[in-house]
Amino acid sequence: MSVQNVEKYRIRLNDGNSIPLLGLGTYSMPQKTAKGACKESVKIALDLGYQHIDGAFVYFNEHEVGEAIKEKIAEGKIKREDIFYCGKLWNTCHPPELVRPTLEKTLKTLQLDYVDLYIIELPMAFKPGDVFYPKDENGKLIYYKTDLCATWEALEACKDAGLAKSIGVSNFNRRQLEMILNKPGLKYKPVSNQVECHPYFTQPKLLEFCRQHDIVIVGYSPLGTCRDETWVNVSSPPLLEDPLLNSIGRKYQKTAAQVALRFNIQRGVVVIPKSFNPDRIKENFQIFDFTLTDSEMKDIERLNKNIRYVELLMWSDHPEYPFLDEY
Ligand code: A2P
Numbered sequence: 001m002s003v004q005n006v007e008k009y010r011i012r013l014n015d016g017n018s019i020p021l022l023g024l025g026t027y028s029m030p031q032k033t034a035k036g037a038c039k040e041s042v043k044i045a046l047d048l049g050y051q052h053i054d055g056a057f058v059y060f061n062e063h064e065v066g067e068a069i070k071e072k073i074a075e076g077k078i079k080r081e082d083i084f085y086c087g088k089l090w091n092t093c094h095p096p097e098l099v100r101p102t103l104e105k106t107l108k109t110l111q112l113d114y115v116d117l118y119i120i121e122l123p124m125a126f127k128p129g130d131v132f133y134p135k136d137e138n139g140k141l142i143y144y145k146t147d148l149c150a151t152w153e154a155l156e157a158c159k160d161a162g163l164a165k166s167i168g169v170s171n172f173n174r175r176q177l178e179m180i181l182n183k184p185g186l187k188y189k190p191v192s193n194q195v196e197c198h199p200y201f202t203q204p205k206l207l208e209f210c211r212q213h214d215i216v217i218v219g220y221s222p223l224g225t226c227r228d229e230t231w232v233n234v235s236s237p238p239l240l241e242d243p244l245l246n247s248i249g250r251k252y253q254k255t256a257a258q259v260a261l262r263f264n265i266q267r268g269v270v271v272i273p274k275s276f277n278p279d280r281i282k283e284n285f286q287i288f289d290f291t292l293t294d295s296e297m298k299d300i301e302r303l304n305k306n307i308r309y310v311e312l313l314m315w316s317d318h319p320e321y322p323f324l325d326e327y
Contacts, residue, residue: 009288011268013191014214015159017166019117020084021265022285023052025220025274029228030060033276041276042068046078048285054194054218054272056088056121057106058132066110085112086194086218088121088170089155092128094146099154103163118155118164119194122171123148124318143318148176149183156187168192170218171312173322174209181213194218197269199245199260200236202304205327207269219264222271223257223284225309236307244299252290255283262287263300 010018024045026038038061042053046068055065065085072078087110093102103118125146127134134142155167168190169180180190193210197203197219210217224239225232239245245256254262257273261284264271273284292300308323315321 009265011216011270013166013216014189015166015191017116017191019166019192019216019218019270020050020052021270022050022261022287023054023084023086023218023270023272024050024281025272026053026055026061026065027059027274028061028226028276029230032228033061036064037276039064039068041278041281043072044278045281045285046072046083048282050281050285051082052084052086052270052272054086054220056090057102057109058088058090058121062087062106062109066112070111080112084116085110086117086119087115087164088119089151090132091122091124091126092132092134092144094120094125094144094148094151095128096150096154098128099151100158100161100163103158107163114162115164117166117168117192118158119168119170119190119192120148120151120155120172122312123169123173123176123320123322124315125320141315146320148179148320152180152183152190153187159188166191168194168215168218170194170220171322173325174206174327175325176320176322177209177213177215189213190215192216192218192270194220194272196221196308196310197264197271198222198224198239199242199263199300199303200224200239200305201308202301203327204301204304207267209327211268216268216270218270218272220272221309222261222264223273224260226274227309232309233307233311233313234309236305236309242303244303248292248296248300254286254290257283258287259292259300262290262292263297266292266297 127142
């Protein structure tokens with residue numbers, strides 16, 4: 001597929017902007033990732049025609065994303081306006097007065113003037129400060145009382161200042177979304193909610209709720225994660241070994257990964273598969289040249305197990321832990 005064609009693979013956001021349906025995820029455990037791997041991968045992705053990169057300050061490689069974008073712009077391969085970058089506000093930066101300076105730090109790290117989307121990464125606040133995971137003398141993470149509506153107002157101000165074209169949330173449950181949607185004086189609705197979403201965790205209820213409110217779901221871990229047991233619940237089997245995804249793939253000469261990604265984009269869910277492998281970055285991009293039938297879509301929906309790979313159980317005693325509610 002040529003780069004020009006990709007333009008049409010976008011979905012409209014409720015503020016009039018649009019988001020490319022496919023993005024490159026960039027989270028990779030820093031301890032297990034070679035320096036420069038993220039930068040190389042973003043460069044490869046941009047050369048292939050990816051227009052959307054998903055990152056975060058707390059991934060500790062946001063500077064590499066910025067360097068890759070800068071180099072590709074300098075080479076004349078792309079223009080800034082062709083790229084959609086999503087950045088995230090970390091848990092230690094929820095107090096409203098910290099929001100803009102934190103986004104400005106991200107922009108400095110990226111060497112960009114604006115991000116296309118800035119989202120609250122998690123509804124759970126940690127004690128503010130320079131330490132990302134602040135702990136007490138017993139090694140227990142120090143939580144912080146969060147006022148998500150006040151944080152949201154600070155994001156609205158960042159949009160008004162032009163530092164973020166669109167603003168959204170991540171890992172919010174229905175109650176937390178409603179808290180924002182029902183906020184007196186709400187200026188901008190969240191354009192998106194980034195949550196785990198794939199054929200084994202299809203999010204039917206949250207998806208329906210978000211559709212009703214014109215909020216796009218961005219699906220993280222769309223391939224079922226890297227299955228690193230230090231942070232992934234591996235009680236569900238590996239998604240990409242699923243017999244149905246593989247048999248549908250054979251019909252279209254596609255892989256299970258491509259079928260899993262196609263399933264989501266075909267129902268309007270944005271996907272951000274992470275890969276730092278050139279062949280797989282390319283493979284994940286080749287999902288726009290086939291269409292699943294309605295009955296295949298329904299069959300894949302029935303694979304739902306309602307079990308998360310990413311449970312974040314270590315924070316389940318946080319007052320705003322989002323995953324105890326049904327959705
Ligand atoms: P790698 O970076 O070596 O390609 P998710 O986006 O669901 O979190 O999945 C990311 C994991 O899936 C990473 O371990 C990534 O490894 C791997 N991966 C990415 N693309 C593919 C693919 N097309 N087929 C198989 N594994 C993939």
